[in-house]
Amino acid sequence: MSIVFYLLAALTVAGGLAAMLLKNMVHCVLALTVAFAGLALLFLKLDAQFAGFAQILVYIGAVAILVVFAILLTRGSETPKDGVFSRSWLIGLVIAAAVFAVLGWAVLQSARVLPHETAIPVVTVKQIGAALVGRYVLPLEIVAVLLTAAMIGAVIVAMHENVGHEKEGSK
Amino acid sequence: MLGEGILKGMAVTAKNFFGSYFSAERLTTVEYPEQRIAPFEAARVFPFLVFDGADWEAGLRCVACQICEKECPPKCIYIEKSTDKKPDAVGKLQFYPARFDIDISVCMSCQICVEVCPFEAIKMDTEFELSTDDRFGGLLLDRKQLAKSNEYYHQIHSTEAAGVDARLAAEKAKADAKAKGAAAAKTAAIAGEGA
Amino acid sequence: MIETCDQIFVLLQHWLVSFLPASWQPAAGVLLSVAAIVCVFPALFAVAVLLERKGLARIQNRLGPNRVGPFGLFQPIADAIKSLTKEDIVPQSADAAVHFLAPVLLVITVFMGFAVLPMGRNMVLVDLDAGLLLYFAMGASSELAVFMAGWSSRNKYSLLGAMRAVAQMISYEVPLLLSSVAVVMITGSLSLTKIVEAQNHYTWGLPHWYIFTPWGFAGFLMYAIATTAETNRSPFDLPEGESELVAGYHTEYSGFKFALFFLGEYVAMFSISGLGTTLFLGGWSAPFSFLTWVPSWIWFFSKLMLSIFVFIWMRGTLPRLRQDQLMNFAWKFVLPMCLVNLLAAGLWRFMGDGWLRWVVCSAILIAAYAGMGLAEMRKQRLGPRSYRYAE
Numbered sequence: 001m002s003i004v005f006y007l008l009a010a011l012t013v014a015g016g017l018a019a020m021l022l023k024n025m026v027h028c029v030l031a032l033t034v035a036f037a038g039l040a041l042l043f044l045k046l047d048a049q050f051a052g053f054a055q056i057l058v059y060i061g062a063v064a065i066l067v068v069f070a071i072l073l074t075r076g077s078e079t080p081k082d083g084v085f086s087r088s089w090l091i092g093l094v095i096a097a098a099v100f101a102v103l104g105w106a107v108l109q110s111a112r113v114l115p116h117e118t119a120i121p122v123v124t125v126k127q128i129g130a131a132l133v134g135r136y137v138l139p140l141e142i143v144a145v146l147l148t149a150a151m152i153g154a155v156i157v158a159m160h161e162n163v164g165h166e167k168e169g170s171k
Numbered sequence: 172m173l174g175e176g177i178l179k180g181m182a183v184t185a186k187n188f189f190g191s192y193f194s195a196e197r198l199t200t201v202e203y204p205e206q207r208i209a210p211f212e213a214a215r216v217f218p219f220l221v222f223d224g225a226d227w228e229a230g231l232r233c234v235a236c237q238i239c240e241k242e243c244p245p246k247c248i249y250i251e252k253s254t255d256k257k258p259d260a261v262g263k264l265q266f267y268p269a270r271f272d273i274d275i276s277v278c279m280s281c282q283i284c285v286e287v288c289p290f291e292a293i294k295m296d297t298e299f300e301l302s303t304d305d306r307f308g309g310l311l312l313d314r315k316q317l318a319k320s321n322e323y324y325h326q327i328h329s330t331e332a333a334g335v336d337a338r339l340a341a342e343k344a345k346a347d348a349k350a351k352g353a354a355a356a357k358t359a360a361i362a363g364e365g366a
Numbered sequence: 367m368i369e370t371c372d373q374i375f376v377l378l379q380h381w382l383v384s385f386l387p388a389s390w391q392p393a394a395g396v397l398l399s400v401a402a403i404v405c406v407f408p409a410l411f412a413v414a415v416l417l418e419r420k421g422l423a424r425i426q427n428r429l430g431p432n433r434v435g436p437f438g439l440f441q442p443i444a445d446a447i448k449s450l451t452k453e454d455i456v457p458q459s460a461d462a463a464v465h466f467l468a469p470v471l472l473v474i475t476v477f478m479g480f481a482v483l484p485m486g487r488n489m490v491l492v493d494l495d496a497g498l499l500l501y502f503a504m505g506a507s508s509e510l511a512v513f514m515a516g517w518s519s520r521n522k523y524s525l526l527g528a529m530r531a532v533a534q535m536i537s538y539e540v541p542l543l544l545s546s547v548a549v550v551m552i553t554g555s556l557s558l559t560k561i562v563e564a565q566n567h568y569t570w571g572l573p574h575w576y577i578f579t580p581w582g583f584a585g586f587l588m589y590a591i592a593t594t595a596e597t598n599r600s601p602f603d604l605p606e607g608e609s610e611l612v613a614g615y616h617t618e619y620s621g622f623k624f625a626l627f628f629l630g631e632y633v634a635m636f637s638i639s640g641l642g643t644t645l646f647l648g649g650w651s652a653p654f655s656f657l658t659w660v661p662s663w664i665w666f667f668s669k670l671m672l673s674i675f676v677f678i679w680m681r682g683t684l685p686r687l688r689q690d691q692l693m694n695f696a697w698k699f700v701l702p703m704c705l706v707n708l709l710a711a712g713l714w715r716f717m718g719d720g721w722l723r724w725v726v727c728s729a730i731l732i733a734a735y736a737g738m739g740l741a742e743m744r745k746q747r748l749g750p751r752s753y754r755y756a757e
Binding site: 126 | 510
C-alpha cells in the first residue's frame with residue numbers, strides 16, 4: 001500500500017466524483033476520462049502492462065471520444081434545467097451500496113481463499129495472446145461477431161435516417 | 172495504375188527543388204531591393220512634365236491649355252495659368268502654368284492626360300518608390316517636382332521619346348518653312364510694290 | 367573507439383549519474399534521459415520548421431526566409447520570440463479550463479511516445495515488453511486533446527474542424543495498427559528493441575530490414591499513408607487547412623498555445639517517423655554491413671530526417687484531399703490492403719525460406735493493389751481534359 005497507490009486511488013475517485021457532480025456534460029466526460037487514466041495507471045502499477053495500455057487505447061482513445069460525439073450529436077451539452085440530481089436518489093444510493101458490498105466481500109474473500117499468493121504473477125503479452133487463440137478462442141470469436149453485428153446495426157440505422165430525410169425532403 | 176500520378180508529381184517537384192539551385196528558370200525570385208528587374212518600354216506609374224534644354228522653367232513644354240485637367244477622370248490635376256507669356260518650342264508666345272499640381276494619391280495612372288495633350292508636354296514616368304511619411308503634402312507633387320528633362324524621357328521610354336522628338340522636329344520644320352515662305356512672300360510683295 | 371562513439375550518450379549518462387548516491391541513481395538516470403529527449407526534439411522541431419519553409423519554397427520556385435541570419439538560419443529563433451511575445455487571446459465564451467488544458471494534453475501525450483523508441487544501441491528510455499502498445503495508446507490519447515481544443519473554443523468552425531480531425535484520425539488509426547501488426551506477427555514480440563534487433567542481421571552485406579520484403583514494403587506504404595493522415599499533414603490536412611476552415615481546431619489559439627499546437631504536430635511527426643523507422647527501416651541499424659562503424663544514433667536520426675524530408679516533399683506535391691475522399695480512401699482502399707498484407711505476412715512466415723515465398727507474397731500484394739486500384743479508378747471515369755474559354 002504505497003503512496004503511489006493512494007495518489008492514483010485519489011485521482012480515480014476524484015475523477016469519478018467529478019463525472020457525477022459537474023454540470024456541463026462534456027466536462028463530465030473529461031472527468032470520466034481522468035478516472036479511466038487513473039485506472040490504467042493502477043493496472044500499470046500492478047505490472048499488468050497489456051491491460052493498462054489497452055485501457056488507455058480503448059477507453060481514453062475510443063470510448064471517451066465516442067461518448068463525447070454522442071453527447072454533441074444529441075444536444076446533451078446544454079445544462080439540464082432540473083439540476084443534476086434525480087429525485088429517486090435514495091434508491092440509487094441503496095443499489096450502489098449493495099453493489100459495493102458485494103464487490104468488497106468478493107475482494108476480501110479472495111484474500112482469505114488464496115493466502116499464499118504473495119508474488120505478483122508476471123503475465124506477458126505472449127501468454128495473453130496464446131490464451132486468446134488457444135483456450136479462449138470461442139469467446140473471442142463471439143465477441144468479434146457481436147462487434148460486427150453492432151457495426152452493421154449502426155450503419156443500417158444511419159442509412160435509415162438518411163433515407164428518411166431524403167423522403168421528407170422530396171415531399 | 173493507381174499511384175502513377177503521384178510519382179510523376181513527385182518527380183516534377185524534385186526537379187523543381189534541385190533545379191532551383193542551378194538554373195534561373197527554376198528560381199524566379201528577384202530579391203528586391205538588392206536586385207531589381209530592368210524597367211521595360213511601356214511601363215507607367217505617374218505623370219511628369221517634360222522640359223527641353225537645361226532650364227526647366229524656360230524649356231517647359233506645357234502651355235497651360237488645361238485640357239488634361241478637364242479630361243482627368245479623378246480630377247487630380249490642378250493648373251493655374253500664368254498672366255504673362257513666354258516663347259515655346261516653335262517660337263510662338265504661349266502662356267505657361269504658374270501652378271501645376273498632381274495629387275498622386277488620387278492619380279490612377281490611366282494615361283488619359285498623356286493621350287489628350289496636344290503639345291507632348293506631359294508623359295508617364297516609371298518611378299514607383301514614392302513612399303513618404305507625409306500622407307498629404309508628400310503625395311502632392313508640384314511643378315518643380317514634376318518637371319524632368321527630355322534626356323530623362325529618352326532614358327525611360329527611348330522609342331516613344333524618339334517618336335515625339337521626330338514629330339516636334341517635323342512641326343518646327345513646317346513652322347519654319349511657313350515663316351520663311353511668309354517672309355519671302357512679304358519681301359516679294361514689298362519688292363513688287365517698290366517696282 | 368567505435369564502441370565509445372556509438373555508446374557515447376549512454377556513457378555520458380552513467381558518468382553524470384555516478385556523482386550521486388547509489389539510491390538516487392536510477393531515478394536520476396531516467397530524469398537525465400527525459401531531459402535529453404525534451405531538449406533534443408524541440409531543437410529538431412526548430413530545424414524541421416526551417417527546413418520545411420526553405421524546402422517548400424524551393425519546390426515552389428522561390429527562396430524561403432533568408433533575411434534572419436545567413437540563409438535564414440536564425441528564423442526559428444525569430445519565430446520563437448514572436449510566439450512568446452504575442453498576446454494570448456482567450457474568447458470570452460470559451461471554456462477556460464479546457465481551453466488551457468488542450469495544448470498541454472497534446473504535448474504531454476506526444477512526448478510520452480518517445481519513451482519506447484530505441485534511438486540507438488541501448489538507448490531506449492523504457493524497455494517495455496509491450497512498448498508498441500504504449501505508443502499507440504498515447505497516439506489515441508492525442509485525439510482527445512484535438513477534440514478538447516475544438517470544442518472549448520465555442521466556435522462553429524473550430525468544432526467542425528475538430529470533429530473532422532478526430533474522424534480522420536480514428537479512421538486512419540486502424541490501418542496504422544494493422545500495418546504494425548504484420549511486423550509484430552513476424553517478429554513475435556511487441557517490444558521495439560526486439561523488433562530492431564530482429565532486423566539487425568545482414569545477408570551478403572544487405573540488411574534484413576522489413577521494408578525489403580514484399581509484405582514489409584506494402585506495410586510501409588500503408589503505414590506512411592496512415593501516418594500522414596494521423597498527423598494531419600498534406601494531403602490530409604483538411605482539418606487545419608488555412609484556406610478551408612481558417613485554422614480548424616486551433617483557430618482561437620494565439621501566442622504560445624498556438625506554438626504548443628505547432629510543436630505538438632511536428633513532434634508527433636518525429637515520433638511517428640521514428641516508429642516507422644523502427645518497425646520497417648531497421649531503427650538504428652546501418653544499411654550495409656560495412657557501414658556498421660558509424661554510430662547507431664546517427665543512422666536513426668538520419669532515417670528520421672529522411673522521413674521528414676519525404677513529408678515535406680509530399681506536402682509540396684499533392685493537393686489536399688476532401689473529407690469524403692479521405693474517408694473513402696481509408697475504409698475502402700487502405701484497410702483492405704492492410705488485411706491482404708496481414709495475409710501475405712502470414713504466408714511469408716509459414717512458407718519457409720526460399721524464392722517461392724517472395725513470388726507468392728509479391729503476386730498477392732500486387733494483384734490486390736492493382737485490382738483495388740482499378741476498381742476505384744473505374745468509378746471515377748476521368749476523361750481527357752477539355753477547356754472552355756470565355757468569348
